[in-house]
Amino acid sequence: MHKAPKALRLLDGVSVLLLVVATGMVFLYAPVERTMGLVQKVFYFHVSANWIGMLGFLVAAVAGGIYLARGNRFWDVLEVAAVEIGLVFSLIGIVTGSIWARPIWNTWWTWDPRLVTVAVMELIYIAYFMLRQGIEDPERRARYAAVYAIVGFLSVPLTFLSIRFYRSIHPVVITSSSAQLSPKMFQTFMFSLFTFTVLFVDLLWHRLRLGLLSEQVERLRMKLSE
Amino acid sequence: MVPDTRTYMIAGYVVIFSGMAVYVLSLMWRWRRRLAELAQVEEELREIGKAP
Numbered sequence: 001m002h003k004a005p006k007a008l009r010l011l012d013g014v015s016v017l018l019l020v021v022a023t024g025m026v027f028l029y030a031p032v033e034r035t036m037g038l039v040q041k042v043f044y045f046h047v048s049a050n051w052i053g054m055l056g057f058l059v060a061a062v063a064g065g066i067y068l069a070r071g072n073r074f075w076d077v078l079e080v081a082a083v084e085i086g087l088v089f090s091l092i093g094i095v096t097g098s099i100w101a102r103p104i105w106n107t108w109w110t111w112d113p114r115l116v117t118v119a120v121m122e123l124i125y126i127a128y129f130m131l132r133q134g135i136e137d138p139e140r141r142a143r144y145a146a147v148y149a150i151v152g153f154l155s156v157p158l159t160f161l162s163i164r165f166y167r168s169i170h171p172v173v174i175t176s177s178s179a180q181l182s183p184k185m186f187q188t189f190m191f192s193l194f195t196f197t198v199l200f201v202d203l204l205w206h207r208l209r210l211g212l213l214s215e216q217v218e219r220l221r222m223k224l225s226e
Numbered sequence: 227m228v229p230d231t232r233t234y235m236i237a238g239y240v241v242i243f244s245g246m247a248v249y250v251l252s253l254m255w256r257w258r259r260r261l262a263e264l265a266q267v268e269e270e271l272r273e274i275g276k277a278p
Contacts, residue, residue: 037228038232039232042239099238103234220268
């Protein structure tokens with residue numbers, strides 16, 4: 001159980017390879033945007049990181065729902081893994097967005113609907129871990145966390161749609177009718193999204209194994225104290 | 227003329243790659259620590275005759 005399965009090691013290799021190719025496409029294939037200059041290249045991984053964040057929170061909500069329905073601890077472990085990865089990548093998205101904003105908006109931060117909703121979303125999921133820390137009984141903790149992951153997920157579509165519903169200075173790159181990108185930029189963008197999705201599956205698998213190992217250690221500790 | 231925003235681009239990619247690297251390293255570190263804890267608990271269980 002403790003040695004990584006062959007498929008996971010293969011996925012590690014594929015993820016690294018895809019990341020190298022995506023980075024190459026960003027710097028060597030995608031053209032430089034004329035009004036923003038080189039900083040626009042942050043866009044490809046900034047959006048991809050945010051996508052992984054939201055995907056993580058979606059997986060957590062689904063896992064939470066399945067845990068409530070079945071009561072199997074596996075889904076609780078998966079939920080924690082997905083929230084953790086979602087938090088890390090959302091934070092990367094926020095920080096890179098701030099770096100991109102500085103030369104373009106002339107500020108590191110502004111109280112724009114997108115920035116506010118994404119910050120609130122991040123705080124909601126930080127509070128998820130605070131909630132878990134505050135409950136000692138594992139079953140109760142898993143049940144409350146599952147409900148929280150489902151309710152907390154409401155912040156995700158709100159964040160995604162904020163630039164479409166409210167007046168915002170944040171760009172809307174992909175609309176229902178078109179993408180505001182040149183063909184080479186669009187290909188690089190789609191490849192980056194694909195790369196980060198594969199990376200998410202890889203990291204989720206690793207984090208899930210870690211969670212299951214922790215559960216095993218806890219079970220044996222309980223046996224020791226009996 | 228295209229504005230010179232190279233420094234911000236470099237800063238952005240430093241954040242992205244270092245953020246991912248730190249997370250991967252934290253996974254590896256936690257995994258090793260849990261394995262060490264598992265070995266220790268198993269050893270203690272063996273000593274009191276409750277081996278898994």
